[in-house]
Amino acid sequence: xxxxxxxxxxxxxxxxxxxxxxxxxxxxxxxxxxxxxxxxxxxxxxxxxxxxxxxxxxxxxxxxxxxxxxxxxxxxxxxxxxxxxxxxxxxxxxxxxxxxxxxxxxxxxxxxxxxxxxxxxxxxxxxxxxxxxxxxxxxxxxxxxxxxxxxxxxxxxxxxxxxxxxxxxxxxxxxxxxxxxxxxxxxxxxxxxxxxxxxxxxxxxxxxxxxxxxxxxxxxxxxxxxxxxxxxxxxxxxxxxxxxxxxxxxxxxxxxxxxxxxxxxxxxxxxxxxxxxxxxxxxxxxxxxxxxxxxxxxxxxxxxxxxxxxxx
Numbered sequence: 001x002x003x004x005x006x007x008x009x010x011x012x013x014x015x016x017x018x019x020x021x022x023x024x025x026x027x028x029x030x031x032x033x034x035x036x037x038x039x040x041x042x043x044x045x046x047x048x049x050x051x052x053x054x055x056x057x058x059x060x061x062x063x064x065x066x067x068x069x070x071x072x073x074x075x076x077x078x079x080x081x082x083x084x085x086x087x088x089x090x091x092x093x094x095x096x097x098x099x100x101x102x103x104x105x106x107x108x109x110x111x112x113x114x115x116x117x118x119x120x121x122x123x124x125x126x127x128x129x130x131x132x133x134x135x136x137x138x139x140x141x142x143x144x145x146x147x148x149x150x151x152x153x154x155x156x157x158x159x160x161x162x163x164x165x166x167x168x169x170x171x172x173x174x175x176x177x178x179x180x181x182x183x184x185x186x187x188x189x190x191x192x193x194x195x196x197x198x199x200x201x202x203x204x205x206x207x208x209x210x211x212x213x214x215x216x217x218x219x220x221x222x223x224x225x226x227x228x229x230x231x232x233x234x235x236x237x238x239x240x241x242x243x244x245x246x247x248x249x250x251x252x253x254x255x256x257x258x259x260x261x262x263x264x265x266x267x268x269x270x271x272x273x274x275x276x277x278x279x280x281x282x283x284x285x286x287x288x289x290x291x292x293x294x295x296x297x298x299x300x301x302x303x304x305x306x307x308x309x310x311x312x
Contacts, residue, residue, distance in 0.1 A: 003027070004282035011084055011278070021076035022050070025063045029289045037061055068116045070293040074109075078102060082113055083288075087280035092248040092264060112296040118260040120288040121267035129171055130194040132164040134234035135201050137180055140245065140258065156255045158262065159185060160241070161192045162234040169233045171270050174241070174262040182206045186213065200231060241265055257299075 005011035015021050034044045034052055041056035051062040064070050069079060085101055086093055099110035141155030159177050163170035173192035177184040185206040190213065193199060198216040201207040210217040220230040229235055244265055271280055 002279065002282055004276070004278040005084075006276065006278050008084070008088075011080075011281075015077060015080050018076055021080055022063055024080075024285070025067075025069075025076070025289055028286050029063060029067075037066060066293060067289045068120050068291060068293055069288065071295075079113075080285075083117060083284050084277075084281050086114070086117055087284055088277045091244065092268065094248065108296075112299055115257065115260050115299045116294060117284065117288070118264045118267075119294055120284060120291055121263045122291075123287050124291055128192055128194045129161055129163045129173055130197050131170075132198045132200065133193050134162045134164065134231045135189065135193075135199055135207070136160050136231050136234040136238060137177070137185070138238045138242070140242070141255075156258050158241075158258070159188050159192075160234050160237050161189070162237050164233060169237060172237050172266055174266050176258055176262065180204065180206045182209050186210070189215070202231070237269070240269070 005014050015024070033042055035042055036044065036054040036057060036059055038059040038061075039054060039057040041054050043055045044052040045055060047053055047060065051060050051065075053060045064072065064076075069076065072079065082098060082102060085098060089097075093114070095107060095111035095114050098104075098114060099107050102110070104110050137157055137159050139155040140158055157177050157180060159175045161173045161175075163172065175188045175192060177188050182205065186209050189199065189210065193215070195214040196216070198218060199207075199210055200218045200220050201210075203219050207217065207219075241262075245261065267284075271283070274280055
């Protein structure tokens with residue numbers, strides 16, 4: 001049964017103590033009771049330190065171990081407020097904004113927290129798109145001299161897959177790819193779209209292998225040149241994504257961290273019709289205990305792989 005606060009008052013009342021936050025995480029992680037992550041046994045002793053010790057293998061585990069909250073030095077109440085604030089801002093938040101709202105002394109802490117929560121926005125076992133799906137690629141980045149189009153340099157290429165739902169957009173998947181070759185686009189499509197689905201693209205050579213691997217491939221434009229908008233759903237998502245990056249983050253997104261922002265946009269877009277912000281909080285908390293932890297050092301390390309700023 002889905003259990004989540006409906007209003008901000010409900011939220012504040014339900015999570016007014018650390019114990020209440022820990023109990024909520026316990027219910028999300030072990031809905032049917034404790035399960036030892038090492039041996040799978042279902043009985044444990046409570047320790048004085050607030051962790052659980054398996055009665056069979058003697059393995060000790062805390063509620064936050066193996067989640068994005070692992071090794072945190074901050075109260076869970078603060079984490080819960082960060083999640084509530086994040087999902088209640090329709091167009092997203094910046095690290096500076098969440099630092100001010102939560103009263104965090106360090107900007108770096110706010111920045112790392114947001115990236116951890118963005119990682120939690122991707123459900124590990126999420127379903128691929130299916131049915132009829134439009135696919136386009138776009139370049140994210142500012143104006144730079146040199147070649148334009150699919151051979152553009154100094155920008156990040158993002159593949160957009162948009163599911164057709166009647167005449168509107170259903171679910172989406174966003175994926176950063178190294179280039180627009182078939183060697184890059186084909187595996188990206190396989191990871192995003194169920195085999196057997198109908199994929200709509202232009203006539204770019206990077207899509208020529210789709211029928212070979214089991215997709216129904218429909219070319220909507222015989223030329224890859226810009227013309228009539230024959231892939232309206234995917235292009236609408238592309239436009240919204242660019243506006244969101246500029247409006248919420250002023251375009252200042254590091255290429256090495258673009259994946260985190262794509263995950264956040266996908267999470268928000270696929271749940272745009274949800275009437276309850278509380279349910280989004282529930283989904284985020286649910287996924288936060290289901291994914292493997294990532295440390296701040298691991299996040300910061302990615303900066304070293306690509307120091308260029310999108311928008312420079």
